[in-house]
Amino acid sequence: MISTVLPSNERIPVTIITGFLGSGKTTLLNHILTQQEGLKTAVLVNEFGEIGIDNDLIISTEDNIVELNNGCICCTINEDLVTAVDKILERQKQIDYLIVETTGIADPLPVALTFLGTNLRDNTRLDSIITLADCENFSLDQFENSEAAFSQFTHADVVLLNKTDLVDSAKVDEIEQKINEIKEGVRILKTTNAKVSLPLILSVGLFESDLYFQPNKEEHKHHKLDHNLDREHHHHDHKHEHSHHLDNDGFVSVSFTSDKPLSIRKFQYFLDNQLPLEVFRAKGFLWFEDSEFKHIFHLSGKRLSIIDEHWKKQPKTELVFIGQHLKIDELKLLLENYIM
Known part of the structure; x- marks a missing residue:
């Protein structure tokens, strides 16, 4: 064993x-x-x-x-x-x-x-x-x-x-x-x-750093989210969000980053009551107020797992949501409300 x-x-x-x-x-x-x-x-x-x-x-x-x-x-x-x-x-x-x-x-x-x-x-x-x-x-x-x-x-x-x-x-x-x-x-x-x-359906390919994204390899192009579409937009408060289209009709991934902590209570409310049904998967790293840990977050359907570990670098929140026909602007506005 x-x-x-x-x-x-x-x-x-x-x-x-x-x-x-x-x-x-x-x-x-x-x-x-x-x-x-x-x-x-x-x-x-x-x-x-x-x-x-x-x-x-x-x-x-x-x-x-x-x-x-x-x-x-x-x-x-x-x-x-x-x-x-x-x-x-x-x-x-x-x-x-x-x-x-x-x-x-x-x-x-x-x-x-x-x-x-x-x-x-x-x-x-x-x-x-x-x-x-x-x-x-x-x-x-x-x-x-x-x-x-x-x-x-x-x-x-x-x-x-x-x-x-x-x-x-x-x-x-x-x-x-x-x-x-x-x-x-x-x-x-x-x-x-x-x-x-x-x-x-698998916990792959949501971050550019994932193994699923092999840079500059032509044979992997049909796996990739299209990184030439909707490049990152930077805002005055140092967070950015962007979206990539998938090779399935209407599917898109939306990224969100913040260098300020999230409210645990508000984020829990979001997951319980406001997460769009169109979201199939999500993953990322969560920085919560009053928490010293890095929270590794995975979501499939409604199945949620959060694993805690210590930060090895400056804390920040990085999230990716993947779904069909997502109302990107509405999702971004919701997430902005959870930043402290």
Whole structure:
């Protein structure tokens, strides 16, 4: 078992992918494994065959681990989840991200609790639970006859309504309404072939310093937010905000920086009552009044985590929000109200 406790900012983010058979989990996993060069991901699955990894990507296969030439690996959960994750963490080669795929009939909650309630919490951080829904075969009977199906949506941070090309828009709207009835305010993405811009579902690519942004590498251009759009605007009080467009329709990231502390009470009120539903993800560093700590902030849907550590440089707040059709000016005005 791993005994080392990683520094808070080095805890590996974990995404759990769930959804019924045929919903598109395998397609999404392939998309993640092949589209994120520069980020080394470990995918934990029950069987390698479920993913159908491209043979051109495989370097080696040994001891229930398949290694890919882009630095990613796949590992089967042949004993239990903790053992499988420990095996990955013990490897010499560093991993930046963990993805766990549940079986189609599984409740994702026990998997999530494994990361929250075992020694894994010292080395990992539960980032999000992503649930895929098959629009073509979506049925309310799933929820009436299966607690696992109900749980997949009630615990979801983001839902991918997949295969939207196979049904008309009225059916998609109806499914979206039903899912919102099951979990009010859940973030919903509509996809075809599980194709989604990865920063929307994984904790990557929100800062220019992230591994996701490899400077001056042409092959990564389809991952990047467009840094030539809406460059930074500097204001008299030394804070700046800017936005970047994503490669998905209507999605944008909005950055906010302040060299003055935030009010804890006001920021909590913002998260509870004023955070726009159009925000899918947020991350950053928070400087609160009356706090000596640097607060590392992550948000996926409504799932929130804040990890404290000591400042190594001058404190300031840096935040990035990512969402669809965000009212950028309104969001900036809200945030300005929380500066002391």
